[in-house]
Amino acid sequence: KSDYDNIETFRDDAFFALALDIQxxxxxxxxxxxxxxxxxxxxxxxxxxxxxxxLIRHTNAEISPVYAKDKPYIPVDLDVSPFDNSKTKKEGVERTYKGCDGYAPMFAYMGQEGYCLHVEMRKGSVHCQKGTPNFIQETIQSARKLTDQPLLFRLDSGNDSRDNLIILLENHASFIIKRNPRKEKAEDWLYIARKYGICCEEREGKKVYLGSIPETIQIKDQERSIPH
Structure with a gap:
């Protein structure tokens, strides 16, 4: 019950007041x-x-990992989830990328169970990357309070940003971020795939290339190599 008027039902409910310890x-x-x-x-x-x-910690909730080469990682998924608040005049309701008027909060979920680890309210028109490096930093701090296992962050192409990579690498977190091609040409990536990848025919007429190429990124006084 999310409407304020729903409280009127409990105005004369003595147990309701007792349960909340209010007069x-x-x-x-x-x-x-x-x-x-x-x-x-x-x-x-x-x-x-x-x-x-x-609440997650004190109930001993199971936080299930995913596995890569038999090594466990706790998945942490970050994404914007636009709300549809059309025909309302609430503060912060703006046009979202989904084509509706509403909010565009950022959520962080943990484990295969999808426990809510962090959330940040945002106006509807705010780009998904705005404020995300700080959001990732806070999410890592929260995750460390619940587990000491390696973290695997998974983000969409809207968060394919060097700023995010730096935060994740500095905190020794693994990550999978969907590539944002921006001005890159599909033909160039096809050339790279054919040159460095392994061709797999998933079904007749569909070929998929698997592989990676390294890219160097500067972190403070060190250079780190990450795969693409």
Whole structure:
């Protein structure tokens, strides 16, 4: 029940007030006002985030890994999930890349179970990469509170950014990021695939090339090689 008016059902419910350890249940306008005020307090966000992590930790929830060459990695998936808030006049509702008016929050999910590890509210028109390096840094810190196993970040092509790579490499996190070709030509990649890749015919008429080429990236005073 997400509407403020739903609280009116519990105004005279003694057990509801007792369960929440409050003297009296607020009215709908009072509840709206108090939550609006709380949303502006950064400490509230921190408390809610920490309690969410504690819920996963204290229930001993199983966080299932994925395997690469028999080595376990805890998957961490990051992506924007546009909301459809069409025909509303809420603050921050703007045109999303999905073609609807709404918000475009960023989510981070952990493990094969998909536990919510981190979330950041964003206006609808905000590009998925804006603020993402800091979001990744905070996500890594949260993940380390739940597991000491190696992390495997998986991101879409909208987050194919050198800034993200630097954050992940500095924190010794593995990653798979879909390539954003931008101004690169498909013919050039076909040439690279034929030259360096292994051709596999998945079915008649469909050929897939598997392989990788290294790219050097500068991190502080060191050079690191990453595969493409």
């Amino acid at each position: 009296r249940v607020p009215s709908s306008p009072t509840l709206r006002q108090r939550l609006d005020q709380a949303a502006l307090v950064e400490k509230w966000k921190t408390i809610l985030h920490e309690e969410s992590l504690d």
